[in-house]
Amino acid sequence: MFALNDWSPVIISLRVAIIAVVIVTCLGVPLARFMARGEFAGKDLVESCITLPLVLPPSVIGYGLLILIGKNGMVGRALAEAGITIIFTWWSAVLAATVVSLPLMYQSAKAAFKSVDVSFEKAARTLGASELRIFFTISLPLAWPGLLAGLVLAFARALGEFGATLMVAGNIPGQTQTIPVAIFFAVDAGDNTTARTLVAIVTVFSFLVIFWVNRWARRQTY
Numbered sequence: 001m002f003a004l005n006d007w008s009p010v011i012i013s014l015r016v017a018i019i020a021v022v023i024v025t026c027l028g029v030p031l032a033r034f035m036a037r038g039e040f041a042g043k044d045l046v047e048s049c050i051t052l053p054l055v056l057p058p059s060v061i062g063y064g065l066l067i068l069i070g071k072n073g074m075v076g077r078a079l080a081e082a083g084i085t086i087i088f089t090w091w092s093a094v095l096a097a098t099v100v101s102l103p104l105m106y107q108s109a110k111a112a113f114k115s116v117d118v119s120f121e122k123a124a125r126t127l128g129a130s131e132l133r134i135f136f137t138i139s140l141p142l143a144w145p146g147l148l149a150g151l152v153l154a155f156a157r158a159l160g161e162f163g164a165t166l167m168v169a170g171n172i173p174g175q176t177q178t179i180p181v182a183i184f185f186a187v188d189a190g191d192n193t194t195a196r197t198l199v200a201i202v203t204v205f206s207f208l209v210i211f212w213v214n215r216w217a218r219r220q221t222y
Contacts, residue, residue: 008174009182010201012090016165016178017158020097024105024154029147032109033139037118054103058163061099065168069095090176093169097158105154112146113139152213156206 035047053061069076069086079086086092116139124134140147162180169176171185179202186194 009177009179009198012093012175012177013159013179013202016090016093016097016161017155019094020101020158021105021151021155023094023098024102024158025151028102028105028150028154029109029140032106033113033135035106036110036113050106051103053099054107058100058161059167062096062164062167065092065096065099065164069168087168088170088172088176090169093161093165093176093178096164096168097161100161100164101154101157104157105150108146108150108153109143112143112150115146116142148213148216152210155209159202159206 031050035043035050066087067073069079069092071077071080071087076087086095120138120142121134124138129137160180161178162184165176165178166181166184169178169181171177171181177185179198183195183198186192186198
């Protein structure tokens with residue numbers, strides 16, 4: 001039964017989702033800007049690799065991560081030699097959430113940057129502005145509504161990640177047990193009270209986040 005003083009699944013889920021979104025933003029936004037403006041051989045191949053987790057089953061993603069960061073995996077073995085363990089820790093949950101939410105952030109950010117009029121960027125270049133300054137003073141502010149949508153989608157996906165997380169992080173109460181994992185095992189154990197409570201918490205929280213973002217976005221248009 002869910003105890004009001006045991007908020008570990010909620011805290012772990014929020015921590016995992018927030019860190020995953022920070023990583024996804026740092027990776028996805030510059031990558032989307034580059035892919036939206038750049039042309040090079042193999043671009044379609046790179047883009048397919050970036051968006052592949054969007055269509056793969058979560059169990060497939062989890063298995064791939066398990067092979068990669070497991071004790072016998074290429075990365076896992078190297079980390080083990082350095083005394084670092086990721087598998088079955090909350091960091092592996094962050095990794096899983098990052099992988100599955102990156103395509104959502106990337107797609108939204110790419111569409112946002114494509115909607116920016118390139119003539120503004122070209123005018124800034126003729127005035128001697130650097131690419132970094134153009135990005136932060138022109139591209140980023142004009143693409144902000146689309147980037148915000150990507151942030152919300154990525155956060156929601158990271159918060160609700162289940163399949164890949166279960167495979168690489170497991171179900172360790174107080175350590176790797178996120179809300180979706182806790183709900184699954186509560187239902188499996190017949191503990192419907194816990195399941196309903198956690199479902200209500202994550203539903204209300206997600207609704208409030210989306211509601212606030214929509215209100216904020218509307219105010220920015222006026």
